[in-house]
Amino acid sequence: MDSGIVPISGFQLALSVFLVVIAGAVSALLRLGLLKSLAWGTVRTFVQLTFIGYVLKYVFSENRLWLISLIIVLMCFIAARASVSRTPNVPHYPVVPAFWSLLASTVLVGFLVVRVIISPEPWYSARIVIPIFGMILGNSMNGIALSLDRLYGEAKARTGEVEGLLAFGATPWEAIRGCVREAVRAGMTPIINSLMVVGVVSLPGMMTGQILGGADPHEAVRYQIVVMLMIAAAVAIGCLLLVGFSYKKLFTPEGALKDEIFHSRRQGS
């Protein structure tokens, strides 16, 4: 049985540029005006990935806990910024709560996975920790963005209901509970959908990568199961934390809905 990775030489890598030429030909033929972006994208792919290759090689060889921690914090910050930029319904950019939600959920779930489930020697092996945390973050980032956006979207759409409850003496939490539920549901839906179709409709990138890297498919599958479940856990925790941090921001200190929610209001004078 074949095992081990089949290496790609520099010449072979250069050959792959031919694939971009095909894409470029399509662009030229249809006058899509994408040639420049395509060329720039190709250059960036080469430069960025080569650079990260060196970084990872250095981090893996050093394998120091402080360096790994620093990288994880940095990754969380970048992910937090990226996620809040995808929330058109949110009037501000809540980077700080997004960062803390991502950091807490990623560290909690990631630590459980590397320390208890995979438990390499030492447990903070960069080769394991960085890809695992990266996968958690990549998915949590989308989950929390969806749930935060939905929280504001629901509050806008259901202003009458929220305010109606407040008028009866509801606390902000009692008034917004229904919206929070929908928000967390929205954040978790993609990962639940993935759990349903994984292996049937889609072969996840991580598993494919391991198989290409020469791993036994059974091993790759086990890793993939752990990864799917840890993503589900991290997304749930991340959404809950961020929505928990954020719902109060919809209200004034007096516990009334803020004006910015009323923009879509139509009723009354």
Add this chain to the structure above:
Amino acid sequence: MTMDMMKLLEINSLSYLTGNSRRITVSAVLEEGGVLNVRGPSGVGKTTLLRTLARLREPLEGTVLLKGKPWTGYPPVQWRRMVHYAAQKPVVFDGTVEENLRKPFELAAVKSDLEYNREKAYRLMEQLLLPRGMAEQDARTLSGGESSRMGLIRAVMVDPVILLLDEPLAALDNRAALAVLEFISAWLGEVPGRGVVLVSHAGETGGMPRLTTVELEPVEEGI
């Protein structure tokens, strides 16, 4: 009894921004057992006044006294429980009419001092010409006038001190409107110390007890 003891709600130079960013300043007094009728052309900020009085919006300046005590002396949740704003189109929750009437009793502030009373709900429904059988009806299938009356019953069920009613007669035919007016008068007379702030048009408030009127006028002062 001094004059001050008769004042249930005192609005002192309360300034707020209307939906179209005009600044309105209101002073008015609601007497115990009485009705304060808020009038003015549409868009002048009548609804916003009610929402401000319910502390669902923040005012710019001014103060409101309830039984002589400034509103800031009451926690907002307690205030809204006592000074209840009933929107022109009441919020309709999923479920039957009765489930809608029961909904406020799920809130901690309500269920801590009050229990849902089904018989009372049925009695109030009949007073407002809604047949008992309607309690089992899906609330989303009610007509505008029916759901507005359901909203009024729900508001009364939680036993507020002051009802802030936004055009409660708007969607009603004459007979139902008359029933609502009688209902409001009866509610006011039932227990001393209650009051109603009512947004409505002239000619609709005939027979209301201790009626005072405040006329809102547009001010050409953009903010």
